[in-house]
Amino acid sequence: xxxxxxxEADEDFIREVEERSGQALSRxxxxxxxxxxxxxxxxxxxxxSRLMRFIQAGRKDLVLSARTIWMCASCETCSERCPNKIDVxxxxxxxxxxxxxxxxxxxYAVKTFWDAFVLSVNQHGRAHEAxxxxxxxxxxxxxxxxxxxxxxxxxxxxxxxxxxxxxxxREVAEIFRRFREGAADEEAVRSRLAAxxxxxxVAAYSGEGCP
Amino acid sequence: xxSQHFGYFPGCSGxxxxxxxxxxxxxxxxxxxxxxxxxxxxxxxxxxxxxxxxDHALSSALASRIFAQAESxxxxxxxxxxxxxxxxxxxALRRMEDPLFRARVEALTQRPLRRAHTTxxxxxxxxxDVGCSRIRDAVRRPLxxxxxxxxxxxxxxxxxxxxxxxxxxxxxxxxxxxxxxGAEVLPFPLKVECCGAAFGVPARDVVPRLSGKLLxxxxxxxxxxxxxxxxxxxxxxxxxxxxINAANGTRHSIPVPYFTQLMAYxxxxxxxxxxxxxxxxxxxxxxxxxxxRAAAIERQEREAAAREAKKAGSAAEKKSAKAASxxxxxxx
Numbered sequence: 001x002x003x004x005x006x007x008e009a010d011e012d013f014i015r016e017v018e019e020r021s022g023q024a025l026s027r028x029x030x031x032x033x034x035x036x037x038x039x040x041x042x043x044x045x046x047x048x049s050r051l052m053r054f055i056q057a058g059r060k061d062l063v064l065s066a067r068t069i070w071m072c073a074s075c076e077t078c079s080e081r082c083p084n085k086i087d088v089x090x091x092x093x094x095x096x097x098x099x100x101x102x103x104x105x106x107x108y109a110v111k112t113f114w115d116a117f118v119l120s121v122n123q124h125g126r127a128h129e130a131x132x133x134x135x136x137x138x139x140x141x142x143x144x145x146x147x148x149x150x151x152x153x154x155x156x157x158x159x160x161x162x163x164x165x166x167x168x169x170r171e172v173a174e175i176f177r178r179f180r181e182g183a184a185d186e187e188a189v190r191s192r193l194a195a196x197x198x199x200x201x202v203a204a205y206s207g208e209g210c211p
Numbered sequence: 212x213x214s215q216h217f218g219y220f221p222g223c224s225g226x227x228x229x230x231x232x233x234x235x236x237x238x239x240x241x242x243x244x245x246x247x248x249x250x251x252x253x254x255x256x257x258x259x260x261x262x263x264x265x266d267h268a269l270s271s272a273l274a275s276r277i278f279a280q281a282e283s284x285x286x287x288x289x290x291x292x293x294x295x296x297x298x299x300x301x302x303a304l305r306r307m308e309d310p311l312f313r314a315r316v317e318a319l320t321q322r323p324l325r326r327a328h329t330t331x332x333x334x335x336x337x338x339x340d341v342g343c344s345r346i347r348d349a350v351r352r353p354l355x356x357x358x359x360x361x362x363x364x365x366x367x368x369x370x371x372x373x374x375x376x377x378x379x380x381x382x383x384x385x386x387x388x389x390x391x392x393g394a395e396v397l398p399f400p401l402k403v404e405c406c407g408a409a410f411g412v413p414a415r416d417v418v419p420r421l422s423g424k425l426l427x428x429x430x431x432x433x434x435x436x437x438x439x440x441x442x443x444x445x446x447x448x449x450x451x452x453x454x455i456n457a458a459n460g461t462r463h464s465i466p467v468p469y470f471t472q473l474m475a476y477x478x479x480x481x482x483x484x485x486x487x488x489x490x491x492x493x494x495x496x497x498x499x500x501x502x503x504r505a506a507a508i509e510r511q512e513r514e515a516a517a518r519e520a521k522k523a524g525s526a527a528e529k530k531s532a533k534a535a536s537x538x539x540x541x542x543x
Binding site for chain 2: 039040042043071073074075076077079080087089096097100107109110111112113114115118121125126127128129130133136145146148149152153156157158159160164166167168169171172174175176178179183184185186188189190192193
């Protein structure tokens with residue numbers, strides 16, 4: 001059995017998860033209610049209550065490499081039922097965001113599917129179901145994915161062959177570009193706000209109302 | 212009637228896999244006098260995958276552009292049929308109450324919002340703003356005899372703090388709405404259990420297990436249909452029903468209409484609005500069973516009425532006989 005040294009906890013990691021999720025992780029007392037209600041547990045490497053414990057113990061690598069954070073369906077059952085009102089799904093989501101930032105592969109098929117979705121929105125402004133499925137099949141080599149569904153959908157006109165491109169797709173692409181370039185990074189925004197406030201102060205003292 | 216006018220956000224699936232939800236929603240709202248103005252040139256709401264993998268600021272920026280687009284035509288309140296979109300719109304509004312988060316979002320959109328906004332699901336508007344009595348009044352063809360399992364899915368009422376609608380563990384709004392259409396609404400204990408969400412594509416063992424459980428229970432309850440309010444649930448339960456059957460060795464054939472389709476049917480709005488032809492599992496056998504049951508119910512009611520009448524008749528006969536045999540002028 002593996003022993004976890006609590007003194008080896010990555011405190012920065014714990015703090016980052018707390019900040020990103022806005023949850024106080026120390027409130028979890030391991031009752032297991034989240035795990036009891038979780039419909040996706042059978043696909044996990046660690047049940048969600050154990051993941052919570054690993055986060056408390058600051059096991060960054062283990063948490064960010066866990067299958068659990070990718071297989072969570074975000075159904076929010078855990079968050080709804082936590083007796084300490086911890087948004088457990090929000091914590092899992094924060095870990096997934098951190099795993100993405102850290103360049104973790106995640107569960108390949110799941111991440112590839114999500115990535116295809118995001119790219120589709122980036123390109124067209126809306127998600128194009130057929131296109132993103134094609135992209136997913138191409139990237140994963142799973143060419144048989146849901147081919148059995150095509151005859152059920154095509155004659156009914158439920159699959160849009162071409163994407164519905166919006167007029168504002170460049171505006172949407174710009175949002176993605178700014179995001180990639182770090183425009184929404186908390187530190188950058190915080191310092192910009194501070195700078196603007198200083199500008200206000202400077203403006204006030206150089207304006208007409210100046211004593 | 213100003214409260215009955217909303218901005219409308221169809222969501223990406225409304226243009227493809229949930230075409231019938233989109234059409235029936237518009238038709239039903241029209242019939243009930245709820246005016247919808249589509250958000251012009253709307254974009255993806257930043258729902259699950261973006262929120263899943265990227266960052267809250269990015270997904271909220273996409274949601275924020277939708278509200279900005281609504282503002283451009285003077286709309287503040289947006290409704291959507293899709294619970295997944297709803298969740299992201301709600302979360303974006305809630306998170307943007309924090310000034311720093313709002314500044315991060317605006318750094319991405321470069322379009323600060325100028326008004327306060329709200330968002331609701333179509334179901335919430337129909338139940339809370341329109342109300343079941345008005346819905347009942349609009350019914351031309353009651354769903355009498357149709358046994359339905361109301362399935363809300365996991366997102367429609369959760370997280371409770373954000374959605375602020377119905378009960379997150381045991382919602383009843385859809386039950387009440389279907390009752391007002393005349394249907395027999397079955398107690399459905401798995402009404403907020405997860406269907407497997409978007410894992411139908413990347414992990415094929417998930418949906419047969421989770422949605423399979425829902426279909427098993429519906430069959431056990433002898434439901435004619437599982438009624439849904441979410442495009443993802445509908446797709447998993449209906450379109451993937453054969454996949455589920457193949458994986459689980461079951462032989463379910465349970466139709467999975469959207470509640471708005473049943474409303475369109477009950478209101479008599481026509482085939483185009485109902486859109487039952489779009490379902491993978493046909494509604495026809497369910498309606499046939501419904502008619503059979505309705506006929507049986509009516510027969511029973513007629514018989515009961517006849518028995519009552521007979522009883523009342525014989526009582527009246529006895530009474531009149533009694534009156535006739537009563538001593539004349541007795542007491543007077």
